[in-house]
Amino acid sequence: MPTIEFEGDTIEANTGDNLRQTLLDAELTPHNGKAQYTNCRGNGICGTCAVEIVEGKVADPAEKELRRLKLPPHSPDSGLRLACQIPIKDDLVVQKHPGYWGQKIEHDDI
Template structure:
């Protein structure tokens, strides 16, 4: 069973689990501040669940690449949208500062 390391916590999830859902199921949020309430609900349109991920995950989706290609995000920053990322093995996740988590 893959593990997700995030904010000092270790969460287990099924292989193939959606990262955003796995974090939320564990009582953790991939959002900063008010974006916990003001987000698109996992449709890759707002970009507030952007995180840095190290480990085995799915390839970026087209929707994810589109959203991360315009401000405040930078397509070269290497961030992923938790709502579009599938956990395939053990991962370490970091959330940056800012409303969208874009400041690493």
């Protein structure tokens, strides 16, 4: 049974479960602020559930997800993924970044 680490919580999931729905079922949200109310409900068109997969393996993005990640404020090169489009297959460490769409990635400059 895969585990998901998200914002200090660790939850268990079934293989094949959807990441967004798994987080919501655990009373966690992949959305920031008002996006938790004004999102596409997992249809892959709003982009507000964008997260970074810090550890673990997920399938490559399908065309639907890539289409949304090509639209501002996202970029397909950002490394972000839409939680609503990710089936869970492995243990994951997931990070949500600031911004309405979770697009404000803050890098540590050394």
